[in-house]
Amino acid sequence: MPKVFITRNIPAIGPDKLRKQSGWEIDQWSKDEVIPRDELLRRVKGADAVLSLLTERIDAEFIEAAGPQLKVVANLAVGFDNFVVPELTKRGVIGTNTPDVLTDTTADLAFALLMATSRMLPQAEKYVKDGHWHTWEPLGFMGQDVHHATLGLLGMGRIGAAMARRGAGFEMKVIYYDAYRRQDLEQQYGYEYRNSIEEVIRESDFVSVHTPLTEETRHLMNAERLAMMKKTAILINSARGPIVDPDALYDALKNGTIWAAGLDVTEPEPVPSDHKLLTLENCLIVPHIASASINTRNNMSELAADNIINVLEGRAPKTPVNKEVVEQKGLK
Numbered sequence: 377m378p379k380v381f382i383t384r385n386i387p388a389i390g391p392d393k394l395r396k397q398s399g400w401e402i403d404q405w406s407k408d409e410v411i412p413r414d415e416l417l418r419r420v421k422g423a424d425a426v427l428s429l430l431t432e433r434i435d436a437e438f439i440e441a442a443g444p445q446l447k448v449v450a451n452l453a454v455g456f457d458n459f460v461v462p463e464l465t466k467r468g469v470i471g472t473n474t475p476d477v478l479t480d481t482t483a484d485l486a487f488a489l490l491m492a493t494s495r496m497l498p499q500a501e502k503y504v505k506d507g508h509w510h511t512w513e514p515l516g517f518m519g520q521d522v523h524h525a526t527l528g529l530l531g532m533g534r535i536g537a538a539m540a541r542r543g544a545g546f547e548m549k550v551i552y553y554d555a556y557r558r559q560d561l562e563q564q565y566g567y568e569y570r571n572s573i574e575e576v577i578r579e580s581d582f583v584s585v586h587t588p589l590t591e592e593t594r595h596l597m598n599a600e601r602l603a604m605m606k607k608t609a610i611l612i613n614s615a616r617g618p619i620v621d622p623d624a625l626y627d628a629l630k631n632g633t634i635w636a637a638g639l640d641v642t643e644p645e646p647v648p649s650d651h652k653l654l655t656l657e658n659c660l661i662v663p664h665i666a667s668a669s670i671n672t673r674n675n676m677s678e679l680a681a682d683n684i685i686n687v688l689e690g691r692a693p694k695t696p697v698n699k700e701v702v703e704q705k706g707l708k
């Protein structure tokens with residue numbers, strides 16, 4: 377009898393689908409907090425499949441705690457930096473993620489951060505709520521223009537490309553760097569490739585990060601690169617917190633090296649309530665909500681469940697992160 381462990385309370389559509397599989401045993405950590413590591417290691421014992429979140433580190437210890445029957449770990453996220461993929465692959469365990477279904481929703485939020493920081497919406501809202509709106513202010517809340525500005529993308533994957541489309545809709549000039557050049561998009565939409573990250577950073581009015589977190593991208597936006605940005609430029613991060621060095625960002629925002637930052641992700645995450653970045657007016661931080669629309673979270677939940685169902689029924693999952701294991705097992 378297949379056993380599945382779900383590590384958190386998530387939109388019901390996926391768990392319900394798993395519960396409908398006849399004879400399957402579904403266990404779920406359903407508190408609204410991260411499952412403690414020791415509890416997780418205990419509860420996954422004997423599981424054939426695990427539906428996990430970015431808060432669970434899927435490493436050798438985890439896989440061994442589950443046992444040799446473990447076949448698939450399905451992450452409820454497109455990012456899978458919480459997976460130690462070689463450990464999964466070495467043991468013949470398939471890992472899956474949730475790409476595509478969250479692309480546009482995530483780009484919408486990244487663009488919302490861009491709009492909110494450039495036009496100072498959080499400061500303006502606070503001003504009204506604090507009762508300071510007594511007259512029209514000719515010098516009040518003068519922000520940066522979005523239209524016709526230069527949008528610089530670090531990464532032109534699915535979400536980067538969706539951000540580019542939004543920028544183009546606002547008549548922005550879109551420039552980008554990615555190790556994998558997208559000449560098709562350049563021809564189709566007029567986006568411009570730059571040969572280095574630094575060229576993008578120097579030229580942009582908005583720098584938006586759309587890379588996965590890897591050892592190469594950790595603190596990619598450090599003091600040196602932040603200093604290359606225009607004084608009027610804004611940094612947007614909806615990818616992973618550790619891509620931006622928080623101490624360097626604090627200094628850059630405090631000293632006017634850059635104009636503002638909009639962050640959906642932080643290092644550490646969650647950001648502690650006494651963190652120095654929270655003292656800055658020109659730093660907008662929201663709690664990792666980029667994929668948080670009802671529709672998209674439902675789709676993510678269903679896709680993660682479908683990945684598990686496919687593998688446990690002997691078919692290839694829809695969105696594996698280690699295809700070689702799927703091939704080794706001959707799953708179609």
Ligand code: 8YV
Nearest residue numbers: 429430452453454455478667
């Ligand atoms: C998830 C995300 O909601 O998909 C990702 O990579 O960052 C978000 O969409 C988050 O990772 C929760 O697991």
